[in-house]
Amino acid sequence: MRIAIVTDSTAYLTPEERARYNIHMIPLSVNLEDGSYEEEVEITSSEFYDKVRNQKQFPKTTQPAVGKFVELFNELSKDYDDVISIHLSSGISGTFQGAVQAGQMVDGITVYTFDSEISCAPQGLYAIKAAEMSKQGASVEQIMSTLEEMKSTMDAYFVVDDLTHLQRGGRLSSAAALVGGLLQVKPILTFDNKAIVPFEKIRTKKKALRRVEELLAKSAQEHERLQATVIHANCEEEGREWMKQLAESYPNVEFSLSYFGPVIGTHLGEASLGLGWVKKI
Numbered sequence: 001m002r003i004a005i006v007t008d009s010t011a012y013l014t015p016e017e018r019a020r021y022n023i024h025m026i027p028l029s030v031n032l033e034d035g036s037y038e039e040e041v042e043i044t045s046s047e048f049y050d051k052v053r054n055q056k057q058f059p060k061t062t063q064p065a066v067g068k069f070v071e072l073f074n075e076l077s078k079d080y081d082d083v084i085s086i087h088l089s090s091g092i093s094g095t096f097q098g099a100v101q102a103g104q105m106v107d108g109i110t111v112y113t114f115d116s117e118i119s120c121a122p123q124g125l126y127a128i129k130a131a132e133m134s135k136q137g138a139s140v141e142q143i144m145s146t147l148e149e150m151k152s153t154m155d156a157y158f159v160v161d162d163l164t165h166l167q168r169g170g171r172l173s174s175a176a177a178l179v180g181g182l183l184q185v186k187p188i189l190t191f192d193n194k195a196i197v198p199f200e201k202i203r204t205k206k207k208a209l210r211r212v213e214e215l216l217a218k219s220a221q222e223h224e225r226l227q228a229t230v231i232h233a234n235c236e237e238e239g240r241e242w243m244k245q246l247a248e249s250y251p252n253v254e255f256s257l258s259y260f261g262p263v264i265g266t267h268l269g270e271a272s273l274g275l276g277w278v279k280k281i
């Protein structure tokens, strides 16, 4: 059985990674004052953050149209029997549901959808694992069950500079932000049951990052080997420096650096930092 692997742009896999692992990508879009752009195709991250700084309105985001999924799946049906389509959490975007709908509309190829219940680099780790297994001849069932196994140790925490981006985009309820008094502090955010939730309130970004490190340390003690990614929103130097410090302290953790691109950056804002990890299997 030939199995194609699809993920959406919010995994922020580089073109080299996509080519190396033969991963197909469907883009989400950002809507700016001067038009709509498919991220990773028509606009880069730094172009996006520059444009946003110079415009008055707040950007918006759009999931891929179901028709785009149908087009992609039909194209893949020429070379593959099955597709595993891996997407950002269904609790924050309708993208996953769009893939499910499109999967029911195509013939000649079976579409299996996987809700990552997260996004960004952690989502990319699922896609890479699936692609490696597909190349080695694993079945759909084996791949899906490995992805589920990964889910049990997948964790991510992130710290935003300004919580209003998340509130405005409706991805963190105003109630959660206000009742918790989060606007005055640097809350650590995470995913719970597919949605973004405040994890802990901390006074400063520095202390928040220290706390995230403690959470990583706990996981690094529990598991023999971890794969971790530092994720930055247009603050590469800060992200790289944090990654360097962490890498010196946790020799059993394999680190990489990734970014919050235009779509996720719309909801988190510039200068956000995140750390995701999973047990290496």
Ligand code: MYR
Pocket (backbone or CB within 6 Å): 028, 061, 062, 063, 092, 093, 094, 095, 118, 119, 120, 121, 122, 156, 157, 158, 171, 231, 263, 264, 267, 268, 274, 275, 276
């Ligand atoms: C859409 O318009 O469908 C896209 C909505 C994207 C919402 C993004 C919310 C922030 C996600 C943060 C992910 C952090 C992962 C480590």
